[in-house]
Structures are given as C-alpha cells and as structure tokens.
Amino acid sequence: TVSRLRPFTATIFAEMSALAVTHDAVNLGQGFPDTDGPASMLAAACAAINGGANQYPPGIGVPRLRRAVAEHQRAHYGLHYDPDTEVLITVGATEAIAGAIVGLTEPGAEVIMVEPYYDSYAATVAMAGGVRRTVPLRPDGDGFRLDRDALAAAFTPRTALVLVNSPHNPTGTVLHDDDLAEIARLCLEHDVVAVTDEVYEHLVFDGRTHTPLATLPGMRERTLRISSAAKTFNCTGWKVGWLSGPAELVAAARAAKQFMTYVGSGPFQPAVAHALESEMDWVAGSAQSLQAKRNLLSAALSDAGFGVHRSEATYFVCADPRPLGITDGETFCRSLPERIGVAAVPVSVFADDKEPWRHMVRFAFSKRDEVIAEAAQRLRRL
C-alpha cells in the first residue's frame, strides 16, 4: 500500500461487522437498516431489470432520475437545478464525495471538515493529494456544536473547499442555523466552495427541519450538494447517489467520476426516480419510526448505565461508557461482541484529535424493534 493510503487499510465498519459475525452479535455498528424500502420501488427495480435496463446508463445518469433529483430539491427547499447540467448521478454518495474532492482539490490544497468526520472523507482527500484540516464539534449540553473559533482559523489561502456533513454522522447532530450561517459567511469571505453531505436530510427528529447550506444567501452558486437513496429509501446496497450545484462545479466532479466508475446502478436509477416521485410519504413514516427507535435504544443505553447524547437525526446515537468505568471506546468496541454479543463503533476512529472522543461509542438504531430489544437485554449484562 502506498504511504498516503497506509493509514486507511481497513474500515472500522468492515472490522466491527466481521467481529459481529464471528460472535453472532447484534450488529449496531455499521449503519444500515434491516428492512427494505418501499415495495413499489423494489417492484420498479425488478421491472427495470426485466425490461432490459441492463446496459451502461448515460454517464451523467438516466434523464428521469436527474429530473426527479432536481424536482425533489425544488419541492423541498426551493432550490432550482437544471437536470441536464447541474445534476450528476453517482455510485452512492461515496462516489459523489470522491468526485467532488478529486475534481476540486489541487495537490497540497486544504480540505476543511467537521470532526469527527465520516471515514471516506479523510481517505479521499489523501487520494487526491490534499491536506485535511479538521474543525471539532464540542459538547453543548447533551448535544454538540461547531467550534466557531476553530472554523474561522481553519480557512487559509490554501483552502480548496469545506466539506459539511449535516445531519451529522456519527453524532446525530443537526448543525445550528447560526453555525451554517457562519460557514456561509467564511466561504463568501474567502471565496471557498462548500461540499455538503446531506445523506440524512430526511431522517431528522422531534419536528426539527434540515436546512441545506445551498439555501443560504450567496451559497447556491458555490455549493455542491450531495445526497443518496441509501438512507432515504433503505437501499444501501443499490449505491445510487447524486450531487447538484452550479454547472462548472458539477463538471469538475464529473471529470473525476467518469474515470472512477464511468457509470453504475443502471436498473436501480429508474427505481429511485420512482421513489423520489411517489414515495416521500413512505420516507416521512420511516423518519417517524426511526425517531421511536432512537428513543428505544437511547433508553436502553441509559438503563445499562451509559451517559447518552442527544441524537437529533440520522441512524446513530452516541453513548458515554465512563459511568461504567470504561474510558477507551476502541478497546471496549473490540471486546463488546465477544463479551455480550453486541457490536458498536468507537467514535475516536473518526477523529484526528482523539482525546475528546476517546471514550465515546456510536450505536446504530436503524434496526427492527425486536433487534433493538435483544440488544437492550444484552447491554444489561455489562
């Protein structure tokens, strides 16, 4: 392995999922749902396969999906994108993130990201030959907030882009409106592009709303907005994602994307278009159900003796095992599947400055209620 990729040889998700299999553990590590998306979407995928949609789709994605992605953003956020020049379909949000970073980062240029960060960000910046600069979240009551001073200090003449993930994995935080406003202000002041990872845009709880950074004044013209069908429609294995933004930024990402995978997910693209067009009520129900699962798992963790952080969105809740006498989340997560038959993920692996996160553990609640109940019972053995 080349030196720039050596720190990234095994993902934590593969490692913890393997331990979960070995010890027949309830896997609350890797974030994926254990039920399927809307039946009409599954039927649409089968129909597409049986109907012959099995060859290369167009490089920028099938027209119906590009139109559905554009229409979805108009309907939900009042954001207008031209489906022919301002939308690109990708192989999951992962490839959209990679295309954006590789397409917009000169060697040695800096990419600002919120810490803890989704693991692919750091690896992809390294592949692009860029340098990451992290801006930490700080505890704020039982939730988290962006460190504004660190954010301002992270912008330099070498900044290529700022990567913003809200709703945030792993903490389940929805960034405050005034934190988003501060990011926008700094992007405008320093003439920097924003790339926003909004894959959990519809999975927000307790009546909160999600505000895309691109809706702030001056930001639509400098933001590449990324999302994916994976979490919205319970189809993480289909790998259908997209990005949208001004044509020249989309073109930069496309230049990289076309030589990463060329195209992908042919028959799943029309199925996801159908879901965006017709199944947003299903998504609202799914978010309601996830909120109840968040409550179940948060209560179970609390009963088991953990401190529990507020999860405002996503699939995840972060827990503090220090009341149980546990100070090292990584060691704890490596032993947990064998000890009690539950898998989770240590948050410190998503941070460069590990100290503030050393104890913290992320649990996924995107599971059937009986699975959460089984995990709850096992957690009581701690």
Ligand code: PMP
């Ligand atoms: N970004 C974040 C924050 C994620 O949690 C995930 C995992 N769903 C991804 C990107 C990757 O999304 P996809 O599976 O569509 O590639």
Ligand code: GLN
């Ligand atoms: N996004 C999911 C998570 O954070 C899983 C992603 C993966 O397995 N790479 O758990």
